[in-house]
Amino acid sequence: MNEPTDGTANAAMPEGGIDATRRRLLGAAAVVALAVAPGVSLIAAADAGHRRATAASPARRFGLLIDTTRCRRSCTACVTACSAYNGWINQGRPSDPQWIRQVEVTEPVSGLSRSVPVMCQHCAAPACVEVCPTGASFKRADGIVLVDRHLCIGCRYCMMACPYKARSFVSEDVSDQRPDVPRGKGTVEGCTLCVPRVDAGEVPACVEACSRQGGGAMTFGDLNDPQSAIRRALAAYPAVQLRADLQMDPGVRYQGL
Amino acid sequence: MSAIHYREIEGRGAGFWALAALLAGLIAAGLTAAWFMEHIGHVITGMTNQVVWGVPHVIAVFLIVAASGALNTASIASVFGKVAYKPLARLSGLLAIALLSGGLLVLVLDLGRPDRLAVAMTHYNFRSIFAWNIFLYTGFLGVTGAYLWVMMERRLNDHTRRVGTAAFLWRLILTTGTGSIFGFLVARQPYDEAIMAPMFIVMSFAFGLAILLLVLMSACKATGRPLGDAVVMRLKNLLGVFAAAVLYFLLAFHVTKLYESEFAGAEAFLLRDGGVYTFLFWGGAVFLGGVLPMLLFWLPQTRRSRAAVVWGSLSIVAGGLALVYDIIVGGQAWPLSIFPGMAVSSSFYDGVVNAYTPSLPECALGLAGCAWAAIVTLFALKLLPFMPESLADDAVEPAARIAGADATDAAA
Numbered sequence: 154m155n156e157p158t159d160g161t162a163n164a165a166m167p168e169g170g171i172d173a174t175r176r177r178l179l180g181a182a183a184v185v186a187l188a189v190a191p192g193v194s195l196i197a198a199a200d201a202g203h204r205r206a207t208a209a210s211p212a213r214r215f216g217l218l219i220d221t222t223r224c225r226r227s228c229t230a231c232v233t234a235c236s237a238y239n240g241w242i243n244q245g246r247p248s249d250p251q252w253i254r255q256v257e258v259t260e261p262v263s264g265l266s267r268s269v270p271v272m273c274q275h276c277a278a279p280a281c282v283e284v285c286p287t288g289a290s291f292k293r294a295d296g297i298v299l300v301d302r303h304l305c306i307g308c309r310y311c312m313m314a315c316p317y318k319a320r321s322f323v324s325e326d327v328s329d330q331r332p333d334v335p336r337g338k339g340t341v342e343g344c345t346l347c348v349p350r351v352d353a354g355e356v357p358a359c360v361e362a363c364s365r366q367g368g369g370a371m372t373f374g375d376l377n378d379p380q381s382a383i384r385r386a387l388a389a390y391p392a393v394q395l396r397a398d399l400q401m402d403p404g405v406r407y408q409g410l
Numbered sequence: 411m412s413a414i415h416y417r418e419i420e421g422r423g424a425g426f427w428a429l430a431a432l433l434a435g436l437i438a439a440g441l442t443a444a445w446f447m448e449h450i451g452h453v454i455t456g457m458t459n460q461v462v463w464g465v466p467h468v469i470a471v472f473l474i475v476a477a478s479g480a481l482n483t484a485s486i487a488s489v490f491g492k493v494a495y496k497p498l499a500r501l502s503g504l505l506a507i508a509l510l511s512g513g514l515l516v517l518v519l520d521l522g523r524p525d526r527l528a529v530a531m532t533h534y535n536f537r538s539i540f541a542w543n544i545f546l547y548t549g550f551l552g553v554t555g556a557y558l559w560v561m562m563e564r565r566l567n568d569h570t571r572r573v574g575t576a577a578f579l580w581r582l583i584l585t586t587g588t589g590s591i592f593g594f595l596v597a598r599q600p601y602d603e604a605i606m607a608p609m610f611i612v613m614s615f616a617f618g619l620a621i622l623l624l625v626l627m628s629a630c631k632a633t634g635r636p637l638g639d640a641v642v643m644r645l646k647n648l649l650g651v652f653a654a655a656v657l658y659f660l661l662a663f664h665v666t667k668l669y670e671s672e673f674a675g676a677e678a679f680l681l682r683d684g685g686v687y688t689f690l691f692w693g694g695a696v697f698l699g700g701v702l703p704m705l706l707f708w709l710p711q712t713r714r715s716r717a718a719v720v721w722g723s724l725s726i727v728a729g730g731l732a733l734v735y736d737i738i739v740g741g742q743a744w745p746l747s748i749f750p751g752m753a754v755s756s757s758f759y760d761g762v763v764n765a766y767t768p769s770l771p772e773c774a775l776g777l778a779g780c781a782w783a784a785i786v787t788l789f790a791l792k793l794l795p796f797m798p799e800s801l802a803d804d805a806v807e808p809a810a811r812i813a814g815a816d817a818t819d820a821a822a
């Protein structure tokens with residue numbers, strides 16, 4: 154129920170940390186957004202000073218392709234960019250959030266090792282959405298899996314269910330938030346594929362950083378479009394899904410594993 | 411219909427009020443802890459992004475599972491017509507409500523946003539077993555409440571069997587639902603087994619009856635009401651069978667898992683190399699929860715002893731808590747297998763056994779749930795006639811023998 158079909162439910166609902174006036178304004182916008190049909194809520198978001206977003210289309214399915222052979226070891230450009238853009242900070246405590254991480258994966262016999270960025274896999278059959286009691290975890294029409302910060306009660310069942318440890322619980326006050334990336338103590342968060350950027354026609358922050366400072370290992374695009382770069386790359390070389398046996402059909406695919 | 415007479419407990423002595431004050435203090439401490447957890451954040455607990463459910467969930471699940479089991483005694487009386495259990499039916503229904511409300515209290519106050527309870531009650535994702543559990547729990551309170559009512563209202567006594575059957579079926583579904591919360595977590599290797607749901611049902615039988623016995627024995631002792639061997643020994647024998655059944659299911663659960671090679675690592679961890687979790691499994695769940703109570707209940711030296719019944723029941727409660735801790739926390743301590751067959755490491759604790767140290771606030775919150783269950787029971791006993799005046803052998807046995815006949819108990 155209450156499954157928003159566009160990004161605004163997430164983007165227009167801040168949850169503390171930004172100044173009060175702005176919060177009230179956005180809060181009012183969110184109320185308007187909730188009160189009217191999802192399509193019309195775009196206007197409310199625009200009123201609140203956001204870039205005008207394009208509605209998520211079910212014709213598309215956004216995904217990521219990660220070529221691990223091009224991912225440089227000890228490069229953390231994607232992680233840094235995500236942290237800077239989305240405003241989360243990990244100080245190394247086990248309670249700190251982490252939306253994307255570099256996992257060092259080593260084949261035990263050969264010792265061959267790869268750096269593998271892991272984030273929310275934006276599953277087509279996401280366990281987090283299935284188990285979420287309130288419907289706060291939802292999948293947009295274009296396949297991006299998000300948390301509605303106004304419905305999340307912080308039960309953490311989604312974190313128990315996610316096979317990829319892709320979600321974090323915010324366990325203390327957050328400050329210096331970006332207005333279009335709402336976060337909030339007591340709720341759960343994770344990679345949004347940088348939904349405000351995607352809606353503005355840009356690529357996620359990690360993908361941009363990887364192509365600028367990293368090895369250019371990440372491709373973002375529409376998995377449903379046979380002409381997209383991601384589909385052509387998928388057609389050219391075999392790619393795998395992490396834990397494909399769980400049949401969640403992740404939208405993030407890996408080559409060279 | 412029945413010859414059993416029920417009466418409120420006096421509840422006037424210093425002991426009563428001292429106990430009430432202690433429980434109220436524990437509840438106040440737990441509420442304070444919950445307030446801090448909400449305002450400062452869960453950072454003050456031992457729960458992290460690696461171990462996301464901790465002591466509050468252990469205690470809440472234990473209480474909820476025990477709640478449905480506590481109702482068993484009533485079901486045996488009303489649904490299966492075993493008259494010997496009838497005098498305990500009211501107490502059994504009361505404990506079910508008290509324990510469940512205690513568990514729910516802890517569960518709700520541990521939420522990241524307990525202030526959004528209204529959201530949880532108005533927005534349902536009907537594919538979520540968790541959402542279904544919200545219905546199951548509130549429904550259980552309602553059905554059990556109705557059950558108590560028809561038992562206690564003479565004019566409605568005729569409906570006891572029907573309502574009792576509804577309550578019995580409801581509690582079976584409820585425990586299945588609670589067990590399924592874990593069974594659904596296919597990504598976590600220590601869970602992912604359908605046998606979890608029936609295992610939870612058997613666990614509930616044992617935990618609920620152990621608590622019922624403890625409450626019954628202490629209430630009778632404190633109020634000076636006679637409690638004969640007929641009741642105690644019968645319940646004790648039943649409890650021993652339940653403890654054995656839990657052991658059997660634990661065995662079946664782990665043997666099934668050991669068969670599937672993908673779980674070998676997780677099993678070796680829990681059963682052999684897991685430090686505190688291994689200790690809790692063998693020392694807690696197996697020894698305290700099963701072996702020790704069975705010895706106490708049935709060894710010739712102790713089988714007639716009341717003290718052995720008390721210690722055996724306490725042991726089952728302790729073993730039960732250890733088992734639930736092992737399932738919930740141990741299950742998360744074992745790392746997720748995202749890259750099967752590979753060695754992994756990261757800045758986010760991939761591939762390592764996750765540490766968890768419970769903090770004071772979360773323990774205080776958990777204790778508050780137990781104290782809540784106790785204080786509800788205490789005052790319900792004082793305000794309404796839940797407890798039989800006498801459970802002496804001669805007061806119970808004739809009723810049992812005449813099986814439902816309108817026998818005027820000579821002894822009474």
Ligand code: SF4
Pocket residue numbers: 272273274275276279280281282298314315316317318319320343401
């Ligand atoms: S990776 Fe986890 S959080 Fe992301 S969609 Fe899949 S199940 Fe949900």
Ligand code: SF4
Pocket residue numbers: 281284285286287288289290300304305306307308309310311312340341
């Ligand atoms: S923590 Fe929030 S998003 Fe996750 S399952 Fe609970 S309500 Fe849903």
